[in-house]
Amino acid sequence: MPLPSGDCELVQIMDAALADAALRAGPWLACRPGCTQCCHGAFAIHTLDAERLRTGMATLRREQPALAAAIELRTRLWLDEHTSSFPGDPQTGLLGSSEQDQARFEDFANDAPCPALDPATGLCDVYTWRPMTCRVFGPPVRMDAAEDDVQALACCELCFVGASEAEIAACEMQPPHQLENRLLAECEASSKADPSGHTIVAFALLP
Numbered sequence: 171m172p173l174p175s176g177d178c179e180l181v182q183i184m185d186a187a188l189a190d191a192a193l194r195a196g197p198w199l200a201c202r203p204g205c206t207q208c209c210h211g212a213f214a215i216h217t218l219d220a221e222r223l224r225t226g227m228a229t230l231r232r233e234q235p236a237l238a239a240a241i242e243l244r245t246r247l248w249l250d251e252h253t254s255s256f257p258g259d260p261q262t263g264l265l266g267s268s269e270q271d272q273a274r275f276e277d278f279a280n281d282a283p284c285p286a287l288d289p290a291t292g293l294c295d296v297y298t299w300r301p302m303t304c305r306v307f308g309p310p311v312r313m314d315a316a317e318d319d320v321q322a323l324a325c326c327e328l329c330f331v332g333a334s335e336a337e338i339a340a341c342e343m344q345p346p347h348q349l350e351n352r353l354l355a356e357c358e359a360s361s362k363a364d365p366s367g368h369t370i371v372a373f374a375l376l377p
Contacts, residue, residue: 171360173221174353181222183346184305191309191343198341200328201308204292207328208307212252212279214265214368218354219301223374226299231377241295245285245375252279252372263373285372301371302350309343 192199215223230238249260257274258265265275283289286296294300310323310330323338330338 171217171221171357173225174218174356176349176353176356177218177222180346180349180353183349184302187343187345188305188309191341195309195329195341198330198333198337199308200326200331205328206283206287206292207326208304209284209287209294210281212275212282212370212372213303214275215301215303215371215374216354216368218350218357219303220369220374221357222299223296223301223371226296227375227377229299230296237295240288241286241375242377245372248282248285248372249376252282255279258367258369262367263369264367265369267367285375296375302345306343306345310338310341311343311345 192201227238227241230241253260255274255278257271257278265271284294286294286300288295294304308326308329310325313322313324323335323342325338330341
């Protein structure tokens with residue numbers, strides 16, 4: 171499945187939004203190279219994220235084969251350890267959609283480091299192609315609340331320690347959700363497989 175050409179624009183807008191939020195946050199933002207708080211625990215990614223990761227891995231296999239091989243080795247070891255409890259189809263990598271599967275996912279690989287994380291450096295080896303969830307982790311972003319359809323600001327627990335609600339709100343990051351949704355629909359429309367399912371990072375890193 172080809173990655174939509176507009177994904178480059180999406181990534182550029184996201185990077186600019188992150189840089190702007192970080193500038194406003196200053197020392198309130200604890201994110202630094204080597205901080206791996208957000209690099210532990212499995213999370214769901216959509217089709218667009220998965221295709222971006224696959225594109226990134228294809229690039230690394232051509233340009234940095236040793237690095238790609240190291241990522242793939244970590245990924246295979248990760249899957250060997252966690253696939254038996256994967257709440258979905260281990261052949262396709264798609265997460266299950268039943269209530270039971272969703273409940274199982276809450277406890278799935280919660281403490282496991284992402285296979286894209288280099289344990290020696292504490293850096294992400296696919297940083298350029300990382301999912302949107304990774305790109306918004308840290309600064310305050312709007313999250314859907316469970317009740318009354320109200321969106322609440324959320325940020326990394328290591329950031330904004332001691333900050334007031336007003337100080338947090340002043341640093342809000344605003345992702346381009348409309349562009350992301352449009353590109354996701356485009357990506358799903360061109361998929362020959364089940365486009366609506368979610369997967370996890372590990373399954374997107376292997377050929």
